[in-house]
Amino acid sequence: MSNRYAIILAAGKGTRMKSKLYKVLHQVCGKPMIRHVVDEAGRADFSKIYVIVGHGANDVKAAVGKDAECLLQKEQLGTGHAVLQAADQLADLDGTTVVLYGDTPLITHQTIEKLIHIQEEQHAAAAVLTATIEDPTGYGRVIRDASGNVAKIVEDKDANSDEKRVKEINTGIYCFNNRKLFTLLRQVTNNNAQGEYYLPDVIGLLVQGSEKVIAYETESFEETLGVNDRIQLAAAGKYMQERINQTMMKNGVTLVDPASTYLSAECTIGNDTVIYPGTIISGQSRIGSGCTVGPHSQIKNCVIGDETQIEQSVLEDSWIGNHVQIGPFAHIRPLSKIHDQAKVGNFVEVKNTEIGERSKASHLTYLGDATLGKDVNMGCGTITVNYDGKNKFATKIGDGAFIGCNANLVAPVTIGEGAFVAAGSTITQSVNNNALAIARSRQTNKENYALKLNYRANH
Incomplete structure (x- = not known):
């Protein structure tokens, strides 16, 4: 590894965010801004x-x-003072130092590497990352000399009429010869309105000393956008989402409507998976190939296999196998594990439960703290009664068991392999393999009793 160093400035509070959360910790596409910058620097x-x-x-x-x-x-006390905090570690080292910012989450390692390459290739004392924009109002202008090198950087408020017409602006990201950076930082003064030590003053000192300062103009101005308020945070999120979505589509994922699809910066999706509008995939979710997800589904920190279908459902912190059907309107809560070819249908809630291969809970069911074997059928309206108001208890259901509609399985309880539970039963004792369990009151019909109730008189 070469003698290259990165300094990321992240000390500011970010008062314009009007938040208890420190600025660089605000998230862009599910990841704090500082993590975006650190991760990209880590790839350089x-x-x-x-x-x-x-x-x-x-x-x-x-x-x-x-x-x-x-x-x-x-x-x-200013950006120059911030960089000086690394003097003990870097001042006496040969090499190259890049200064980045924790509130520029869109910067990429490719741009960082290009900036370093041009600075080292031309043996420049410093390289300034610049961009050209149609309306440069408010930005410092980069003024070049006849050779195309940087002659000076002039702030907008200090620029004359000719300088104001320059559209190449200073992004604030620099690459320096390390020794020259720290030597000149000690010469920077705070003789300005803010009483702070500014890093751009180093560029001025280098030019005054006849050192070579060059500019590298990035083609992607949005990479350099800093975030100072919620409006800029939303703009950064939009750019980042476009980048993520485009990368996904280039890798073979179909996004039916990219503008209404929200993918985290850390999720992965296999090729030939189709994501329908209104879907949010967050955290470190990993989705396999050939899946169908959405519309209007939410998936957070889940691992999902191949050829699985998820329709209008919410999944959290769970593992889903191959060829699984989920939804519509299912809720897979944390610590659940659903094996291949299983089905979790409409209005089914699953929590801390393992569902075996080919097992089905097709509708209107709650499965909490349960373990289902293979080929289990859970009837409509079935509930695992797992909570007594103080403690949670487990339900175990063996392979091939059939649970009839509207059954209550009062945990702790075990239903054996191949067992049947009759519809409407409330099971409080374990059921042996291949047994039939019936736990309900015997029906009694009282002829003509309804006439005595006189309900019809008011209709």
Whole structure:
């Protein structure tokens, strides 16, 4: 691995977000912004990644995990001061340092790598990532010299009329010769209206010292968008979703309406799977090939096999096999496991339950804390009575058992292999293999009794 380093600035609170959550922890397509940046940096060729933390330091560190080293900026005194927090680790090293931001979740490792490549190839002291936009109002302009190198970066409020017409803007992302960066950072002053130490001042010092500063213009301006408020957060989410959806479609997934399909940045979907509108697939869900999902389904942190059909249902933290049918209007709650060719039909709720191969719960059923063997039939309206108000209890149903409609299985209870439970039964004792269990009051008909009730008089 080369002597390349990344510094990600993530110390700001983000007051414009108007949130108790620190800015870089706000999610874009199901993942905190800081994680997007750390993950993309991790895909580039860096020897070490540092994250500068400040507000909410412990929470940000938790999100970063072991993928980068966090350095604390006790006082937020500007971007230059933030980068200086890595001086003890980097100032005496040869190599290249890229400065990124924890609130630019759309940056890609390809763009980072291109910026590094052009800076190293041209032996420049620094490279500035730029973009050209039609309306550059509010952005710092990149002014080039006759050779095409960077002559200066001028802020919008300080630009003259000619400079204001320049449409190439500074994105704030830089690649530096590491030693020169830290040498000049110590010369940056805070003689400005904000009393802060600004990283772009290093570019000015390099130019003054006749050092070569170049610009690399990205074709994807949206990659460089920073998020400062909820409006920009939504815009970043839209760009990210388009990117995710396009990647999925290029890999062989059919999205019937990409604009109304929401996929997390960490989910995977196999080829020839069809996703219908209104579907949300979140977390680290993994969906196999040839599946049909939706419309209007929600899947969170599930593993789903091949050729499975899910229609208008909600699935959470569960494992689903191949050729399974789920829905419409089913709810698969956490810790459930549904094996191949099983069916969970309309208005069926499953919680912490294992359903064996080819078993069916076709409609209006609750299965909680249960284990079903193979080829089990659960009749309409069947309930595993798993909770006594204090503790949860398990129900076990053997292979080939048939549970009639409207049965209550009062746990803890075991239904043996091949056993039958008559419709309307409330089972409180275990049933042996191949036995028939009937647990209901004997019917009594009282002739003409309805006449005595006189119900019809009011109709």
